[in-house]
Amino acid sequence: xxxxxxxxxxxxxxxxxxxxxxxxxxxxxxxxxxxxxxxxxxxxxxxxxxxxxxxxxxxxxxxxxxxxxxxxxxxxxxxxxxxxxxxxxxxxxxxxxxxxxxxxxxxxxxxxxxxxxxxxxxxxxxxxxxxxxxxxxxxxxxxxxxxxxxxxxxxxxxxxxxxxxxxxxxxxxxxxxxxxxxxxxxxxxxxxxxxxxxxxxxxxxxxxxxxxxxxxxxxxxxxxxxxxxxxxxxxxxxxxxxxxxxxxxxxxxxxxxxxxxxxxxxxxxxxxxxxxxxxxxxxxxxxxxxxxxxxxxxxxxxxxxxxxxxxxxxxxxxxxxxxxxxxxxxxxxxxxxxxxxxxxxxxxxxxxxxxxxxxxxxxxxxxxxxxxxxxxxxxxxxxxxxxxxxxxxxxxxxxxxxxx
Ligand code: AMP
Ligand code: MG
Numbered sequence: 001x002x003x004x005x006x007x008x009x010x011x012x013x014x015x016x017x018x019x020x021x022x023x024x025x026x027x028x029x030x031x032x033x034x035x036x037x038x039x040x041x042x043x044x045x046x047x048x049x050x051x052x053x054x055x056x057x058x059x060x061x062x063x064x065x066x067x068x069x070x071x072x073x074x075x076x077x078x079x080x081x082x083x084x085x086x087x088x089x090x091x092x093x094x095x096x097x098x099x100x101x102x103x104x105x106x107x108x109x110x111x112x113x114x115x116x117x118x119x120x121x122x123x124x125x126x127x128x129x130x131x132x133x134x135x136x137x138x139x140x141x142x143x144x145x146x147x148x149x150x151x152x153x154x155x156x157x158x159x160x161x162x163x164x165x166x167x168x169x170x171x172x173x174x175x176x177x178x179x180x181x182x183x184x185x186x187x188x189x190x191x192x193x194x195x196x197x198x199x200x201x202x203x204x205x206x207x208x209x210x211x212x213x214x215x216x217x218x219x220x221x222x223x224x225x226x227x228x229x230x231x232x233x234x235x236x237x238x239x240x241x242x243x244x245x246x247x248x249x250x251x252x253x254x255x256x257x258x259x260x261x262x263x264x265x266x267x268x269x270x271x272x273x274x275x276x277x278x279x280x281x282x283x284x285x286x287x288x289x290x291x292x293x294x295x296x297x298x299x300x301x302x303x304x305x306x307x308x309x310x311x312x313x314x315x316x317x318x319x320x321x322x323x324x325x326x327x328x329x330x331x332x333x334x335x336x337x338x339x340x341x342x343x344x345x346x347x348x349x350x351x352x353x354x355x356x357x358x359x360x361x362x363x364x365x366x367x368x369x370x371x372x373x374x375x376x377x378x379x380x381x382x383x384x385x386x387x388x389x390x391x392x393x394x395x396x397x398x399x400x401x402x403x404x
Contacts, residue, residue, distance in 0.1 A: 001280035001287070003388070004315075004350045010277050011291055011316045014298060016249055016324050018182050022165040022175040025168055028160050030221040031178035034245065036153040039055045042144035047095040051139045054108055054116055055099035056086035059226030062122065071096060080290065084133045095140055102139035142313035147171075158345070159327045179325035185225045186213045188221050189256035189265065190304060191232040208374060209254035209302070216313045220321060224252075232262035241268050245297055252317070259286045265290065265301045276297055278382035282388065284349040285371035287313040305371035311352055311383065314404060334382075339364040342393045350388050354380035355401060363401055 002010075020034040049055065049071075056065055069079045073092035081087060081098030089095070089102060091120040109122040118181045138308075147153055153167050160168075160178070170174055193207040194200050207229055217224045227244050230237040230253075237256070256265040257279065269276060274292035281289050285308035290301030300317055302309040315331065322329035340360035344351065355363045355378050363384055368376035382401040386393065394401065 002137050002278050004281055004283045007069060007278055007281045007283075007289070007291070008316060008319075011320050013322050014293065014320060014324075016182065016296060016298060018180045018249065018324055020177050021180050022177050025165065025174045025176065028164065028167060028168070028176050028178060031176075032159050032322065033154055033158045033160065033176060034155055034179050034326060036152045036156050037168060037171060037173050037176065037179040039147045039149055039151050039153050041113050041147075041171065042149050043147040043170060044141045044143055044145065046257050047143050048090055048141045049089045049093050049095060049102055049139065050141050051102060052091050053102045053103045053104040054086040054118075055089045055091060055096055055102045056081055057099060057302050058086050058101040060086075061101065061103065064111070064115075065116050065118075067110075067116055069096070081390065088116075090335065100140075104139060113361075131368070138303065157326045159322065159329060170397070174370040181222050182249040182321060182324060183225065183247065183250075184217055184250045184252060184321075185227055185248035186210060186217070187227045187230055187237075187240055187244055187253045188250065189230045189232065189237060189253055191262070193229045193255075196390075208306050212306060212310060212374075213254060213302070213313065216310070216318070220318060222321070232256065232264065234264045234267065237264055238268050238271060242272055244281050245272055245294075245299075249296070250300070250317075250321075251257065252299045252300045252302060252313075254302045254309050257290045257301040257303060259288075269301070276318055281312075282349045283312075283315075284351040285314075286352075289316070291316075303371070306374040307354075307371040307377055310374070310377060315352075315400075334401050334403065335398050336361050336363045336384075338384075338395055338397050338399055339395055341395050344386065344391055345389045347386075347389050351386040352383040352402070353386065355382055355384045357381045357401065363399055377404075 063084050065084055067088055068085050069087040071077045071087050071089045073090050077094055081096050087096050103118045109119050110114050110116050153171055154164055158164055180225035188207045188210040192204050194204050196206050200206055212226045227240050230240045253265055256263045269292045274294045276292045279290040280287055286303055288303045289312045291300040302312055319329055354366045354368050356366055357363055360393040366376050366380050382403045385400040
């Protein structure tokens with residue numbers, strides 16, 4: 001049995017050559033960039049009004065002004081601003097030549113045809129700034145102030161979220177190069193399992209892990225190849241496994257990795273030429289997690305109990321899949337205070353306990369009967385960590401919580 005951190009390092013250190021591909025911008029969400037992305041333009045591309053208002057010379061700000069033009073967004077101003085003149089300007093429109101300031105509509109009063117005054121009392125204005133021509137410049141976004149042409153806007157390894165997609169769009173990167181997704185095969189083992197469309201008879205249970213694993217993969221963009229249920233028969237399981245190996249980069253099995261008479265998975269892995277890197281982790285839930293490699297193939301033997309399978313996917317397999325793509329994704333960890341005292345009888349494993357987080361940021365364990373109790377997870381906001389050797393924790397003590 002190895003400690004969780006050691007298992008994590010083994011898993012995360014695994015290499016697999018998956019290559020890169022170009023995808024359409026609008027299909028790139030959740031993918032990992034395989035290239036630095038540069039800007040082909042300045043942003044903003046021109047001096048731009050940040051507000052609806054009037055553009056004029058700052059030295060004329062307190063004079064009555066003549067409105068010489070209305071400038072909508074998307075139009076080039078036709079007139080140059082001269083002494084005691086202004087143009088009415090809309091948010092996003094280019095600043096006209098001659099103007100160096102914009103005062104906003106809310107601080108203006110139109111006083112007859114094409115005449116306007118600035119209404120903000122002088123006392124409210126930082127006159128030093130006005131004299132230096134700075135105050136109303138707050139309403140101008142200057143060309144290139146966000147990004148300059150040629151700047152790297154996103155780095156290789158970036159996990160693309162909606163805000164990154166906006167940046168790609170703004171620099172015209174319509175086919176970003178991203179890491180390919182590994183092909184992942186999913187197999188559920190166990191003679192007691194029936195698929196979810198079947199009502200279990202005595203001694204049977206529904207295969208929830210198959211759908212859970214497929215969904216966990218789908219949540220990170222991977223469309224799993226599902227091989228169904230392998231009954232607890234060595235030959236049958238071997239055939240299904242070998243087929244999955246030939247068709248995938250990563251194979252996820254659930255169940256069959258414990259000490260029972262019908263837990264054939266370790267044997268099957270060895271028969272297929274896999275080298276088992278570890279088969280027990282000092283973690284709760286998830287002790288019998290097995291990790292094995294053969295040439296350019298990875299196998300995860302997930303524990304059969306659904307909570308264990310869920311947690312170990314989140315803690316080990318998900319970071320690995322991102323790492324293979326070149327991202328240094330880590331589980332989001334936050335430090336919060338326990339809302340009640342917490343005790344456990346044995347402390348020989350690192351434990352992850354499903355918890356809710358209250359509005360004031362306190363952590364409360366959910367009702368949880370152990371690693372088969374998948375319903376316990378559905379109300380949890382996260383998992384809190386109890387280190388090896390710790391049995392009692394007091395209300396108010398700070399704990400690490402991983403959000404799920
Ligand atoms: P095993 O690891 O095969 O010994 O299974 C441990 C426990 O998890 C047993 O109670 C199994 O019935 C249960 N289990 C195994 N596979 C699944 C699955 N695919 N869906 C739901 N429960 C499972
Ligand atoms: Mg089993």
